[in-house]
Amino acid sequence: MITEILIFGTIWGAIYTILALGFTLIFGVVRILNLAYGAIYMVASYLIYSLVSDFGLAMIPAWLLAVALTCLVGMALYRIFIVPLRESLGRVLIVTAGIAIFLQEVAVLTYSTEPRYVPTALPGSLAIWGVRVTHQQLLTLGVAVVLLALLHALLTRTRLGRELRAVAQDTEMAALMGIPVERTYLFAIAISTALAAAAGALIAPFLTVSPEMGWSPLLVAFTIVVLGGLGSLWGTILAAFIVAYAEMFTAYAISPQLREAVTFGIMILTLVVRPHGLFGKGIVE
Amino acid sequence: MTGQGVKPMTAALAVETVTKSFRGLTALSGVSFEVARGEILGVIGPNGAGKTTLFNVVTGFTRPDNGRVELAGEAITGLPPHVIVGRGLARTFQIPRPFKSLTVAEAVAVARASKVGTVIRALGQDHGDMVERVLRLVRLWERRDEGAGTLSQGDLKLLEVARAIATNPALLLLDEPYAGLGPAEMTHLTRVILDLHRAGLTLVVIEHKLRELMKLAQHVVVLHFGEKIADGSPAEVARDPRVLQAYMGGRGASSHA
Amino acid sequence: MIRRLAPRYLGLLVVIGGLALLPLWVSNPYVLSVLTLAALYAIFASSWDILSGYIGQLNFGHAVFFGAGAYAAGFLGPHLPALLVLPAGAVAAVGFAFLVGVPCLKLRGPYLSLTTLVFPLILERLAFTFRDVTGGEYGITVDPPLSAMGLYLAALALLLATLMVLLAVAESRIGSTFRAIGDDDQAAMAAGVNATRFKLGAFVLGAALAGLGGVLYAYHLRHVGPEIFSLFTSFAIVIMGIVGGMGTILGPALGAFFLTLLGESLREIETFRVLIYSAVLILCVMLFPQGLWGLGRLLSGLARKSGMLGRARIRSR
Numbered sequence: 077m078i079t080e081i082l083i084f085g086t087i088w089g090a091i092y093t094i095l096a097l098g099f100t101l102i103f104g105v106v107r108i109l110n111l112a113y114g115a116i117y118m119v120a121s122y123l124i125y126s127l128v129s130d131f132g133l134a135m136i137p138a139w140l141l142a143v144a145l146t147c148l149v150g151m152a153l154y155r156i157f158i159v160p161l162r163e164s165l166g167r168v169l170i171v172t173a174g175i176a177i178f179l180q181e182v183a184v185l186t187y188s189t190e191p192r193y194v195p196t197a198l199p200g201s202l203a204i205w206g207v208r209v210t211h212q213q214l215l216t217l218g219v220a221v222v223l224l225a226l227l228h229a230l231l232t233r234t235r236l237g238r239e240l241r242a243v244a245q246d247t248e249m250a251a252l253m254g255i256p257v258e259r260t261y262l263f264a265i266a267i268s269t270a271l272a273a274a275a276g277a278l279i280a281p282f283l284t285v286s287p288e289m290g291w292s293p294l295l296v297a298f299t300i301v302v303l304g305g306l307g308s309l310w311g312t313i314l315a316a317f318i319v320a321y322a323e324m325f326t327a328y329a330i331s332p333q334l335r336e337a338v339t340f341g342i343m344i345l346t347l348v349v350r351p352h353g354l355f356g357k358g359i360v361e
Numbered sequence: 362m363t364g365q366g367v368k369p370m371t372a373a374l375a376v377e378t379v380t381k382s383f384r385g386l387t388a389l390s391g392v393s394f395e396v397a398r399g400e401i402l403g404v405i406g407p408n409g410a411g412k413t414t415l416f417n418v419v420t421g422f423t424r425p426d427n428g429r430v431e432l433a434g435e436a437i438t439g440l441p442p443h444v445i446v447g448r449g450l451a452r453t454f455q456i457p458r459p460f461k462s463l464t465v466a467e468a469v470a471v472a473r474a475s476k477v478g479t480v481i482r483a484l485g486q487d488h489g490d491m492v493e494r495v496l497r498l499v500r501l502w503e504r505r506d507e508g509a510g511t512l513s514q515g516d517l518k519l520l521e522v523a524r525a526i527a528t529n530p531a532l533l534l535l536d537e538p539y540a541g542l543g544p545a546e547m548t549h550l551t552r553v554i555l556d557l558h559r560a561g562l563t564l565v566v567i568e569h570k571l572r573e574l575m576k577l578a579q580h581v582v583v584l585h586f587g588e589k590i591a592d593g594s595p596a597e598v599a600r601d602p603r604v605l606q607a608y609m610g611g612r613g614a615s616s617h618a
Numbered sequence: 619m620i621r622r623l624a625p626r627y628l629g630l631l632v633v634i635g636g637l638a639l640l641p642l643w644v645s646n647p648y649v650l651s652v653l654t655l656a657a658l659y660a661i662f663a664s665s666w667d668i669l670s671g672y673i674g675q676l677n678f679g680h681a682v683f684f685g686a687g688a689y690a691a692g693f694l695g696p697h698l699p700a701l702l703v704l705p706a707g708a709v710a711a712v713g714f715a716f717l718v719g720v721p722c723l724k725l726r727g728p729y730l731s732l733t734t735l736v737f738p739l740i741l742e743r744l745a746f747t748f749r750d751v752t753g754g755e756y757g758i759t760v761d762p763p764l765s766a767m768g769l770y771l772a773a774l775a776l777l778l779a780t781l782m783v784l785l786a787v788a789e790s791r792i793g794s795t796f797r798a799i800g801d802d803d804q805a806a807m808a809a810g811v812n813a814t815r816f817k818l819g820a821f822v823l824g825a826a827l828a829g830l831g832g833v834l835y836a837y838h839l840r841h842v843g844p845e846i847f848s849l850f851t852s853f854a855i856v857i858m859g860i861v862g863g864m865g866t867i868l869g870p871a872l873g874a875f876f877l878t879l880l881g882e883s884l885r886e887i888e889t890f891r892v893l894i895y896s897a898v899l900i901l902c903v904m905l906f907p908q909g910l911w912g913l914g915r916l917l918s919g920l921a922r923k924s925g926m927l928g929r930a931r932i933r934s935r
Contacts, residue, residue, distance in 0.1 A: 108728070109728035109729070109731070109732060111732075157900065157904065160904065161903070161904065165727050165728050166674065166676055166727065166728075166731075167903050167907065168728075169676060169728050169731055170676070170856065170860060170899065170903050171899075171900055171903045171904065173678070173853060173856070173899075174857075174896045174897075174899040174900040174903065175896075175900065177850070177853060177892065177895075177896040177899075178893060178896040178897060178900065181892045181893040181896060182893070184892075185889065185890075185893065288849075291739075291849060295732075295735070295736060295739070298732050331747060333743060333746060333747045334743060334747055336739070336743060337739075337740050337743040337744065337747075340736040340737075340739060340740050341740070343733065343736060344721050344733070344736070347721045347722070347724070347725065347733060348720070348721040351724065351725075420808065422804065422807075422808075441807070441812075442804075442807040442808055443807045443810050443811055443812045443813070444812075446807075446808065446809065446810035447810055451808070451810075452808055454805065454808070458802045458804070458805035458808075459801075459805075460797065460798040460801040460802060460805065460806075461801050462797040462798075462800065462801050463794055463797055463798060463801070467794045467798075468798070470791060470794060471791070471794050471795050471798045471806065471809055471811065472809040472810055472811075473809065473810030473811055474810070475810065524805075524808075524809050525808070525809075527809070528809060528810045
């Protein structure tokens, strides 16, 4: 059991890190709470399912196409629905909730509530320390790590990365320094949507795809941000792994049904006991 | 620089070695001073000197990294803002923060009066409840049913003062009350401040408009880059070379309008 | 304050009294059932408004409170006399209000909303997991102590009481304080207001009323199950509140009636109901943030001058 917790915890930790970073980008840079973040993840999963099952595409092109299309959808949603309401956080919250429900219903109507299975790209599995791990899951881990490395490089080595961080620190200051804030927002949305979509596409083959699958990742991402704080990349990674291992532990040692409840419990516990998160730069001012 | 002379009574407000940093930037560094009961203290300093941070620490909106704040001898460091108001310490905000959903009268009525202060009673005429007395003092009574958000800049500042007075404080902190006011409004505000002073209120005023401040204050503290560089009467402070140097970087100490 | 409230109280008595007398002409049980449901949702939506509309802290987890009331009816119904079940439901809901409120109300704005979202989901999971107690996904059957007609009148009576209480609070100095906190909670604190205590107070008040409604809801459905804690239940309340017009108490009640009746009349296109609701929500937030109530006020500006429609505040957030 320990080995299962460790191995699957690591895989999920990597995926959660991607989700959390995407969420942090919107939250920390654009400073809105986007409740449709989970829906984006869901849309990407369904797109992959559709591209592979209905259109017969191979995994890698399907993956890329799904991420690209979802990205476009995400940016369009931002432009149409969020930009006009930017002044009012409350209204952004509600409109994104509405979009999330709307997208969920579209999925229900298009695909029904039956969970769908995306065929795996790499059949077969191997045993690590006596635990059966599918090649798909290892691929997911690999891709996730690569994505994280790319993201880290983007944030620390490129000009866009510096602009993103500057806007996250202090929007007014960044504007005064000549950084194009609106354009930076758009990039933040694009990258974060891509990350959510990537996570969705990665997960689709080894979980089932269903319309309500978006809420859990949204709340998990939020929990990780609460726990790890907004400021540091490593804080987010650490928090993501803590949550992943806690979930795995609960699933294997207590009850699989309580897995999410534990994550939500972490969120609430953190807010009560240590609202600034583990690293002091949390969401409570 | 020397502070005030021997004080027979406990200071209305005592700030001891208060330090506060934000993300590596030191806003306040070891600031200490006292406000005697019944005096008007002016706090001046170039932009970014830490004046508003000082107010935020004193009123409980920010926790200092180090140091103590005592109100009439009782420690109030780190208490929540509404509790501090209940002990008789009120403040205004530099940029007025009206309650836009409320009328002028409602905005003042929301205030919770402390049991400590005496200013409301001192303002008392024979008629009127607290809201009326306070609004009449700042001459907003005629506009009491208008939306708080619809007032002019000058009236908004007066509403800030009104709301702070409505909490029946013993000590009032005013954060740049003169900013953005025209000459007639400034005269009116000075009159209000002097009326309050006569009614027994101790006042601490942050201000850039030095000419107005030097007329009002009996005691001045100068902050520069988070440190106190002068503490004395207005005349002493105006002559202090450190103060002149601090202001020379921007504008001279006597050239503010 | 009485003067301000009187016109609206009168209006309420007329409307709700009219609804109560409706069975004299209309005996179709289906109509009564839909109206009962609408009245109950109106209770949930208006009780939601006192925190979300007045203080502006959008609560996405209101289902916790009427779900607590409903489950209280399920657990205690067979054991307690009928009259005690109602207060029990309210107590259960208030208990949860403290449980949810104490961690959440420290947070501001969107963070609070997202956190409130989580609580119903936790309860949903718990209800599934501890199936011996809660009946799992099948829930608990509830035996209503009232006939359908009795339930209809009880729901209307509770609605009337709820609206009158909430309006009285909203027009009082407490209500002004709520609005002040909603406008600027720091400025409110600088005026000596203990913002957290007031937020908790609004939360508890809304919870108690929703809990009472929850008991009747369980009676109406003759059943209570984990689906009451689902995301859509909470969102439905939010949608009703927004479409009706937040910050007005009566607006969300109106929104509840409107959407419930709309939903029932769209029975044929049942499958598209959620889609339409969410589309309506999006359109409303973008184009009519003041909701139906706000539109009504715009159209009857003259009536307002004569004091008929009271001084419900319009806020856009």
